[in-house]
Amino acid sequence: MEKRAVILSSGGLDSTTVLAMARAEGYACYTLSFDYGQRHRAELNAAVRVAAALGDVEHKVVSLNLDSIGGSALTDAAIAVPEEASEGIPVTYVPARNTVFLAIALGWAEVLNARDIFIGVNAVDYSGYPDCRPAFIEAFERVANLATRVGVEEGGIRIRAPLMELGKDAIIRRGMELGVDYGLTVSCYQATDEGLACGRCDACRLRREGFAAAGVADPTRYRKG
Template sequence: MNQDIEHAPRDAVILLSGGLDSATVLAMAQAQGFRCHALSISYGQRHVAELEAARALAEQAGCLSYRRIEMDMRLIGGSALTDPAIEVPTTPSDDIPITYVPARNTVFLSLAMGLAEVLGAQDLFIGVNAVDYSGYPDCRPAFLEQFQKLSQLATKAGVESGQGLRIHAPLLHMSKGEIIRQGIALGVDYAATVSCYQADDQGRACGVCDSCRLRQEGFVQAGVNDPTRYISAST
């Protein structure tokens, strides 16, 4: 095989939420030489500040393109992230928490798969994590494996050549501290990311939700200062 062709830059779709994990994944994909197209989903989430963070991160990283798809999963409800009548929990739970959004990652990956097919890309990056995560069923290795198999049946490339998407989840088995150390090594500006489930319009974090707790623990594990902007200066 021609080595120049084998090692030619490849296009990849990056699901970019604007949070800590997806910002790290974008940096990792670029470090591997991928030509990155960022995709964010406005799905009716209460923490809409993450979308502006995603746009800024994509611009800062020099992504080839940035797209934001609008949809409304509030019509489904069932999650504290999409139903304002359901409070965001502030204490850990052994059960799948109410911040789980039914079908979210399935929908996100489907949209990213469609974009990848249009772009002629075979690589898709997502920042799911099976170590420091909230117990969501769509953040597990088994889910990603099955979706990758689905892409072989659901895309033109998969049907015609048997080559579906390659789904990359580089954070899957990393702790939050390991993720942060990796991101810092790649120059990720974590002060520009928004992870909080109930961040205000300025992107400031509540400091008490599950996502904030995991993020705080991650910076402690990494041994670096937490650059997160909090609503309360005492948090």
């Protein structure tokens, strides 16, 4: 029987690495992205490029309107994207985003008879988001197996977060081993429509430092000035 997995794909560095890792494990990969009202919409184009380059079975984009509730610099144009590191949970945190994304991925996984959902969350080089912690992933997996037919009758489903304990440099090195072209990806919180990165936000900082620490040339296309 074909081994299927749903991969949450943002078009960024981490989720692209996770997709490559799932493919290397022999999964037939179904990639899932979200048009959730984010200001950095270039990531959706990047997710399409990545899916095609790494050979997924199907790429699906689900539309949500998280911008209708706001509460984040990524969904509310009135909140500026910070360009310096901050203490605590930053304003780029999108309320309940990973909970919502995983819930929809869980539904698609049931339809596909996929027993694994992969997500690129990371507890080492991350921005302080509460829904990127091991405790959250473990808790959601318990909920998934309580609330679904596959959990109750068909052996269960796993939430896989293979980058959880890796630093950004280790993630990049693993991706390079798997042949990932990081030039296809977009990580910037305020990238232009063409995918040019600002070079100043937290996502850009972590990405740039990761490439430097990995000893790999940074393929990111930055805005001039």
